[in-house]
Amino acid sequence: MSFPDQLTNDLKSALTSVGITELPTAPTVTVSQDTRFGDYQSNIAMVLAKVEKKNPRELAQQIADHFPEDSISAKPEIAGPGFINFRIKPEVFAAHIENVARDPESRCGHTPVAEAKTIVLDFSAPNVAKPMHVGHIRSTIIGDTLARIARFSGHHVITDNHIGDWGTQFGMIIHGWKTILNTSELENDPITELLRVYKTINDQCKADESVRNLCKAELVALQAGDEENLQIWQRCVELSIAGLKGIYEKLDIHFDHWLGESAFNGRLAPLVTRLIDEKIAEESDGAICVFFPDIKALKDRPCLIRKADGGFLYATTDLATIDFRVQEWQADEIWYVVGAPQQLHFQQIFEVAKQMGHKVALNHIAHGSILGDDHKLMRTRSGENVQLTDVLDEAVSRSRAAIEAKNPGLSDDEKDDISEIVGIGSVKFAELSQHRMTDYVFSWERMLALTGDTAPYLQYSAVRIQSIFRKLEKPQEEIDTLLTTSPVTLSENAELELARQISRFPEIIPTVLDGFRPNLLCTYLLDLARAFHSFFEACPVLKAEDKSTINSRLVLAHATVRTLTTGLSLLGMKVPEKM
Ligand code: ARG
Numbered sequence: 001m002s003f004p005d006q007l008t009n010d011l012k013s014a015l016t017s018v019g020i021t022e023l024p025t026a027p028t029v030t031v032s033q034d035t036r037f038g039d040y041q042s043n044i045a046m047v048l049a050k051v052e053k054k055n056p057r058e059l060a061q062q063i064a065d066h067f068p069e070d071s072i073s074a075k076p077e078i079a080g081p082g083f084i085n086f087r088i089k090p091e092v093f094a095a096h097i098e099n100v101a102r103d104p105e106s107r108c109g110h111t112p113v114a115e116a117k118t119i120v121l122d123f124s125a126p127n128v129a130k131p132m133h134v135g136h137i138r139s140t141i142i143g144d145t146l147a148r149i150a151r152f153s154g155h156h157v158i159t160d161n162h163i164g165d166w167g168t169q170f171g172m173i174i175h176g177w178k179t180i181l182n183t184s185e186l187e188n189d190p191i192t193e194l195l196r197v198y199k200t201i202n203d204q205c206k207a208d209e210s211v212r213n214l215c216k217a218e219l220v221a222l223q224a225g226d227e228e229n230l231q232i233w234q235r236c237v238e239l240s241i242a243g244l245k246g247i248y249e250k251l252d253i254h255f256d257h258w259l260g261e262s263a264f265n266g267r268l269a270p271l272v273t274r275l276i277d278e279k280i281a282e283e284s285d286g287a288i289c290v291f292f293p294d295i296k297a298l299k300d301r302p303c304l305i306r307k308a309d310g311g312f313l314y315a316t317t318d319l320a321t322i323d324f325r326v327q328e329w330q331a332d333e334i335w336y337v338v339g340a341p342q343q344l345h346f347q348q349i350f351e352v353a354k355q356m357g358h359k360v361a362l363n364h365i366a367h368g369s370i371l372g373d374d375h376k377l378m379r380t381r382s383g384e385n386v387q388l389t390d391v392l393d394e395a396v397s398r399s400r401a402a403i404e405a406k407n408p409g410l411s412d413d414e415k416d417d418i419s420e421i422v423g424i425g426s427v428k429f430a431e432l433s434q435h436r437m438t439d440y441v442f443s444w445e446r447m448l449a450l451t452g453d454t455a456p457y458l459q460y461s462a463v464r465i466q467s468i469f470r471k472l473e474k475p476q477e478e479i480d481t482l483l484t485t486s487p488v489t490l491s492e493n494a495e496l497e498l499a500r501q502i503s504r505f506p507e508i509i510p511t512v513l514d515g516f517r518p519n520l521l522c523t524y525l526l527d528l529a530r531a532f533h534s535f536f537e538a539c540p541v542l543k544a545e546d547k548s549t550i551n552s553r554l555v556l557a558h559a560t561v562r563t564l565t566t567g568l569s570l571l572g573m574k575v576p577e578k579m
Contacts, residue, residue: 002027002507006038007086010071017066024051038085045082056082093499094488100559108563110506112154120158120325121147123337125162128192128240129173132380133385138367141431143337144253145518148570158256158329165237165260171219176201177232191243250392267320268312272305280355281305290352295487303348318349326360333361340366365516369440377444396423400450418576422456423571430457432571433522461529462575463562468541481533483558486551494538501531505563525567532560
């Protein structure tokens with residue numbers, strides 16, 4: 001249990017001893033901004049004093065006097081208008097550090113949630129034969145991190161890449177496939193060739209109505225089950241998926257399922273019939289819609305589920321997908337990591353799902369965009385969408401150049417490995433360290449800097465800690481024994497401050513899921529790394545005065561690097577051996 005949770009329990013029992021059992025709100029314990037006043041604090045006395053019509057400072061004092069002796073906190077102190085300040089006992093910090101260093105499961109003090117939920121995570125979901133651009137990068141990276149953190153927290157997580165594999169773009173692609181396809185390019189680089197075909201025909205459509213009509217005819221034929229068109233469609237989807245898998249491989253991101261839109265085609269007509277039968281949907285000018293007369297935000301925004309020409313829509317597919325995820329996977333929650341422009345779409349389908357009687361908790365985890373230097377949507381110099389593969393390749397080659405300059409003596413293989421880990425990590429960390437709703441400016445210099453709030457800074461910190469153990473020049477077994485048997489004592493301020501940061505990990509993880517804010521984990525890891533560097537400057541480790549101090553500090557360093565690498569792995573980032 002995290003320290004704030006333990007303190008909350010202690011507060012409750014102190015309140016009971018004082019005779020207060022009915023609480024208007026659960027007591028909250030927050031971290032202190034200024035450690036001179038303690039490690040954590042609570043304003044519960046001020047909240048209760050109002051209700052109980054008492055003096056807040058006196059009430060705070062009473063609570064402190066009845067605080068359990070065996071608490072992790074020393075006797076609480078009262079400050080200001082009635083804050084209760086807690087100072088964690090040094091031996092509690094020390095025991096925590098020993099536990100983090102020794103835990104065979106490397107949970108860094110975190111306990112899995114008591115009630116595991118089945119959570120379906122819908123993220124990335126690019127569209128076939130359209131570019132997976134940097135807009136998708138946000139969904140991909142945020143979604144993967146949330147999946148990792150929810151899993152680590154003990155939930156049953158199912159990741160599903162709901163790719164757009166059945167849209168109107170296939171009219172254009174099939175027409176292009178039949179007229180302008182370059183088969184050898186298709187073999188070389190299928191994604192680029194499919195994209196070229198799509199773009200070329202798209203441009204032709206804008207200029208020429210006859211091309212538009214040809215594309216429309218191909219789409220109608222596909223939807224009617226035309227053999228040849230279905231085969232072309234199938235090939236496009238296969239090639240696209242193969243190309244996408246290459247990108248996800250580089251990112252170390254994997255999906256449990258790839259149930260694209262087309263997987264739900266057979267469920268659309270029955271779903272619409274059911275919505276009509278249940279009087280949720282109705283006909284309007286030949287189309288079938290769900291109206292929301294009672295919801296202010298959706299009053300004039302009906303959800304269209306079948307067009308007058310009989311075609312189904314994005315919303316219809318999403319509703320069928322919810323049905324499937326609830327029936328087949330027993331989803332308790334579905335999380336959609338999709339850009340903010342789709343907010344209305346999700347509001348509508350969530351409301352329809354509710355009317356259908358679904359109890360599943362539905363969350364749209366929206367995000368902003370990535371901007372270029374000019375603070376407009378990021379584009380290439382020729383004005384096109386920047387492609388994710390290009391971003392990743394450039395990140396790797398830029399970090400390769402940095403490694404080359406910093407550490408020319410490494411072997412080529414080592415340089416390759418390191419630049420891959422650092423380059424991909426930099427793109428991920430730049431993304432995750434922003435609040436997801438912020439539009440952020442993409443900057444290579446900022447994301448690759450060795451100092452500052454970056455991936456290389458954190459990765460380098462972990463490498464540096466690992467190198468302390470290498471300098472020991474002892475067999476791993478001996479080091480393991482040392483780490484599992486040496487007691488920790490914390491006497492210097494810098495040691496205590498580092499221990500305090502390490503102990504915060506279990507309280508940070510739930511706050512990330514509560515509000516879907518991986519940026520809180522990023523900030524935490526930066527604080528942790530900074531606390532380590534201050535400790536390392538103030539306290540010699542291998543050159544400490546006596547053996548027990550050396551060993552205690554080694555355990556502290558080990559607990560740090562464990563927490564750092566565990567945190568980084570939850571962000572989908574790796575740590576190289578050297579840097
Ligand atoms: N393919 C869509 C797009 O690129 C995103 C799909 C998101 N997931 C969903 N279930 N609607 O805009």
